[in-house]
Amino acid sequence: MKTPDNWEDPTPVPIVTSCKQAARLVSMSFERRLTVRETLSMRIHLMMCKTCTFYGRQITALRTIFSRHEEVLSNTPASDDEKLSDQAKQRIKCFLSKH
């Protein structure tokens, strides 16, 4: 089995990184605190690279959207396919009545 790119590679990331590495650092920054070196190389890359900056903004926006999904559940009416069907309701009621 080929060893996948190592995420926990102890060798420090280069200060000048590729987009691939930078995008990974952005994603990683959601999961754990980046080392000083990682933060620095991410920042330097983002300063120079519009593509990765947009990428970072997009996945940050995605996070916010997901974190607020319960508001959506409470505040927007469910469409029919997001509701329990009448059959399912009947079935569940019947099931519960036996307990």
Add this chain to the structure above:
Amino acid sequence: MGMKNKNTLYPSTLSDPETWVEQHGDYLFRYAMMRLRNKEFAENMVQETFLAALKGKKSFSGRSTERTWMVGILKHKIIDHYRKDFRERPVTDLQNLQFEEEQTVDQFYDAMENPRKYPKDWMPDQQAVLSSKEFWVVLHGCMDKLPKTTSSAFAMRELDDMDTPEICKELGISSTNLWVMLHRARLQLRECLERNWFEKK
């Protein structure tokens, strides 16, 4: 005033279980669908939740609403479901999965090299997006394209806001496994949303 309101807001007794399905069924179903993306599983989870609530009536403390209490039960049921799903996979399968995920990640980067596919500067008007029904339809469509295990891990992280060590412990996977999955999910979702939502707006 505060006390009185609190008491009416959180009655310490539960409502009649016969009314539960009508009162909470749709909400719980929608909640489950968001995470499971499978009607049959979601219906099943709702049923299991009501059953657990019925059997555990005494554990209701009245410190939250009846619905919040049920959502808590449902959340645990869904995590159990994910756990079973992961545990039933052979280890080699997970290694393969990670390998595939790495390759997919590479494909997404390759796609980004193409100037026409550079990520665009979309800063969604979050309020508008959140209340847009069509947006959620597109987003769900995009989530459905993720491998099931990836979308489960992603749901635990982003919808349930569990932290990485907690998810790894529940699913019995390494943090590297998880990081790759989450990274891939983000890459794929942003690409899918850009193509199917933002470019069309």
